Amino acid sequence: MTYGFANLKDEGTTPKSTLASTVYQQLRDDLLGGALETESKLRVEWVVSKYGAGASPVREALNRLASEGLLGRHDQRGFFVMPVSAAELEELTRTRCWLEERALRESIAHRTAEWEEQLVLALHRLGRASRLSRENRSSLDPDWEKLHRTFHRVLISACRSHWLVGFCDQLSDHAYRYRQMANDGESARRDDFGEHRLIAECALDGNADGAVQALIDHYQLTAAMCMERFKQGEASKAAASPERARR
Structure with a gap:
């Protein structure tokens, strides 16, 4: 499922900031809504495939969400969904x-x-x-x-x-x-x-x-x-x- 914007990979025609914002909002909604399992890994490749965007805007979105405390980050091992307790x-x-x-x-x-x-x-x-x-x-x-x-x-x-x-x-x-x-x-x-x-x-x-x-x-x-x-x-x-x- 690509949330209706599968053409976002065409980074040559859409500003990266717009792409990153779109991925950020979609992913943020899923994180807040509990659609993604806690503590599960979020590899860049998986996010690219699921949300239909290129690697560069995806990384920007993931970093932004990590700064908000919705994602955690392992050194050299990517991101993960923050646990709840x-x-x-x-x-x-x-x-x-x-x-x-x-x-x-x-x-x-x-x-x-x-x-x-x-x-x-x-x-x-x-x-x-x-x-x-x-x-x-x-x-x-x-x-x-x-x-x-x-x-x-x-x-x-x-x-x-x-x-x-x-x-x-x-x-x-x-x-x-x-x-x-x-x-x-x-x-x-x-x-x-x-x-x-x-x-x-x-x-x-x-x-x-x-x-x-x-x-x-x-x-x-x-x-x-x-x-x-x-x-x-x-x-x-x-x-x-x-x-x-x-x-």
């Missing part, structure tokens, strides 16, 4: 709470009428969307994910620091990867919209302490659900191991 998820959630608490407090302190309108609109659109995919009720709807990301981005957008927003975005990407891998769709019984509404209401009222606590509770609940799915997966693998050994 309960310990890293715990650290990720803790760090995300630290940074977004500061961003949210600053955003509330410097809120404007425009920010309030954008937050109300983002919440309204999120509430109208279905969290679960119509085609597969055990997975999250991509359109809902976009609206969810927009809500959280708007929430901290008035913090007056594009650096802080950028760091929060990067952590959000990694958290999204964990949620996709945990596949918490059908089993996640929670009042998701109620959680977002509480965060927004506190923020709009200027209640920074309440908004921060609601946001932290929201992130920690998501992490706890992901942790539970990891435990279930590990238990299933452990139960299957003796069965394989008897065969």
